[in-house]
Amino acid sequence: MISRRKTKKINIGNVEIGGNSPISVQSMCNTDTRDINTTIKQIQKLTDAGCEIIRVAVPDNRAAEAISGIKKQIKIPLVADIHFDYRLALQSVKNGADGLRLNPGNIGKKEFIQKVVQAARQKEIPIRIGVNAGSLEKDLSHKPEDLAESLVKSAVRNIKILEEMDFDLIKVSLKASDVITMVQAYKKFSQVSDYPVHLGVTEAGTLKPGLVKSSTGIGSLLLEGIGDTIRVSLTEDPIEEVYAGWEILKSLNIRQRSLNLISCPGCGRCSIDLLNLAKQVEEKFRNIKKPVTIAVMGCPVNGPGEAKFADIGISGANGEGCLFKNGEIIDKVPFDKILDRLENEIYQLV
Numbered sequence: 001m002i003s004r005r006k007t008k009k010i011n012i013g014n015v016e017i018g019g020n021s022p023i024s025v026q027s028m029c030n031t032d033t034r035d036i037n038t039t040i041k042q043i044q045k046l047t048d049a050g051c052e053i054i055r056v057a058v059p060d061n062r063a064a065e066a067i068s069g070i071k072k073q074i075k076i077p078l079v080a081d082i083h084f085d086y087r088l089a090l091q092s093v094k095n096g097a098d099g100l101r102l103n104p105g106n107i108g109k110k111e112f113i114q115k116v117v118q119a120a121r122q123k124e125i126p127i128r129i130g131v132n133a134g135s136l137e138k139d140l141s142h143k144p145e146d147l148a149e150s151l152v153k154s155a156v157r158n159i160k161i162l163e164e165m166d167f168d169l170i171k172v173s174l175k176a177s178d179v180i181t182m183v184q185a186y187k188k189f190s191q192v193s194d195y196p197v198h199l200g201v202t203e204a205g206t207l208k209p210g211l212v213k214s215s216t217g218i219g220s221l222l223l224e225g226i227g228d229t230i231r232v233s234l235t236e237d238p239i240e241e242v243y244a245g246w247e248i249l250k251s252l253n254i255r256q257r258s259l260n261l262i263s264c265p266g267c268g269r270c271s272i273d274l275l276n277l278a279k280q281v282e283e284k285f286r287n288i289k290k291p292v293t294i295a296v297m298g299c300p301v302n303g304p305g306e307a308k309f310a311d312i313g314i315s316g317a318n319g320e321g322c323l324f325k326n327g328e329i330i331d332k333v334p335f336d337k338i339l340d341r342l343e344n345e346i347y348q349l350v
Helices: 036-049 061-071 086-094 110-122 144-163 179-192 207-223 238-251 274-285 335-349
Strands: 010-012 015-017 024-028 053-057 078-081 099-101 127-132 170-175 229-231 259-263 292-296 312-317 320-325 328-334
Touching: 010 170, 024 238, 036 053, 036 061, 036 238, 053 061, 061 078, 061 086, 078 086, 086 099, 086 110, 110 127, 127 144, 144 170, 144 179, 170 179, 179 207, 207 238, 229 238, 259 274, 274 292, 274 312, 274 335, 292 335, 312 335, 320 335, 328 335
Parallel strands: 024 053, 024 229, 053 078, 078 099, 099 127, 127 170, 259 292, 292 312
Antiparallel strands: 010 015, 312 320, 320 328
């Protein structure tokens, strides 16, 4: 059982962050926010995949205005990503954003920051202070060995700006592309602050290396009870970020939402196309809304026993498919019918 760090609780729309709230999964649209229809379609797909909070880029006033139209067609909270221009933050709040991602220190004049804080306070909209190793203030050390400490210093500095304006609806991220730097920064921050944190390895890369980096960084922190919401950043369709986020949470028994696929690596005894079968099962059932553990095994002899803790499983050999539960074979069908047989059984479970 993982003992979670105690943090303040905030709300982004109808999603609670921090405290004893479930660790939520986020993503960010890679569409042009000004293209309202395309952005809505992507958010709806992400929602179906399990995304619980979505962020959109707000590079100009048209993008800020588009938030109003987008919000009318989506079901999950929307966070506006702001850089430098306080007017875009104000416009985003006006148009219904549920949260802001910005660094007060980048906004400029104190009066500009106060306007943003006032608007956020009136609508009880949280601000995520998003500190990034690639854009630290010039007066902080950029030496690799100092980056973790510099990330914390930057976060604390930005928090202070908001606290001095009597604003504490704050969430913090301390991201780096280097996993060790990122982990060290979050650990250090967790020792000096109880604000909820958004975990992520920034610029993690394409699908495979990005998954490894993100799983290592995010997973190691979650094991220590650090983390209130997560985003797996990938140079990939953002739907993969959502699936990856859930896989991380499921692997640590933190949250179970959908398919948990167990499959063996295969060996010389395997006489079926195990890889293709496992991929078909994953694709067919990945959006199930109820936690179900499915085992796909290559050996009808060892398979049922090795996957006896699965809700249901399949294996095959010599043109025959086996369906099993609790380690016992309950049915045998021609191998080309095993997926249909599995589907019938699955939908009885859910």
